[in-house]
Amino acid sequence: MFRILFFLIIVISAVEIALFVWLGNVFNVWFVLFGIILxxxxxxxxxxxxxxxxxxxxxxxxxxxxxxxxxxxxxxxxxxxxxxxxxxxxxxxxxxxxxxxxxxxxxxxxxxxxxxxxxxxxxxxxxxxxx
Known part of the structure; x- marks a missing residue:
């Protein structure tokens, strides 16, 4: 169970970072920050x-x-x-x-x-x- 949880944390973190970078390039950094806060x-x-x-x-x-x-x-x-x-x-x-x-x-x-x-x-x- 620990291995699965650890793997999910790593994968979800990598996907989140990739999504942040992609959205930051498509729109801008302020849009991403506003979305996170909202x-x-x-x-x-x-x-x-x-x-x-x-x-x-x-x-x-x-x-x-x-x-x-x-x-x-x-x-x-x-x-x-x-x-x-x-x-x-x-x-x-x-x-x-x-x-x-x-x-x-x-x-x-x-x-x-x-x-x-x-x-x-x-x-x-x-x-x-x-x-």
Missing amino acids: TGLAGAYLAKYQGTDTLNRARFELSHGRAPTDEILDGIAILVGAVLLFTPGFVTDTIGFLLLIPQTRKPAKIYIRKIVSEMFRKGSIKVFRNY
């Missing part, structure tokens, strides 16, 4: 709005005696999306925005649920109950 600000606002909404839905579910499973998955996706938006780059910003928009977040939630279910099945995750 996506960071828009992402911070969207992450705050989506995070607050998810927290309120989780509170509602808990107050009615239900487990907020979808809200927890939404929270994970929002957290990852916000971190990606604070990372300078247009590829990471695109992935971050996709994780922050509720309609495009659904495939990520399905994937996360599949991974967690597989980890439960394999025994990688253990549940301890206090009775």
Whole structure:
């Protein structure tokens, strides 16, 4: 897992740098800098709005005696999306925005649920109950 993550970090960084250089040559450096700042600000606002909404839905579910499973998955996706938006780059910003928009977040939630279910099945995750 570490090797895959390390490889992805190197590849994504190289793609981001190449994209910065290409866009800087096509438009200009100020356009690239403005784009980085604008996506960071828009992402911070969207992450705050989506995070607050998810927290309120989780509170509602808990107050009615239900487990907020979808809200927890939404929270994970929002957290990852916000971190990606604070990372300078247009590829990471695109992935971050996709994780922050509720309609495009659904495939990520399905994937996360599949991974967690597989980890439960394999025994990688253990549940301890206090009775």
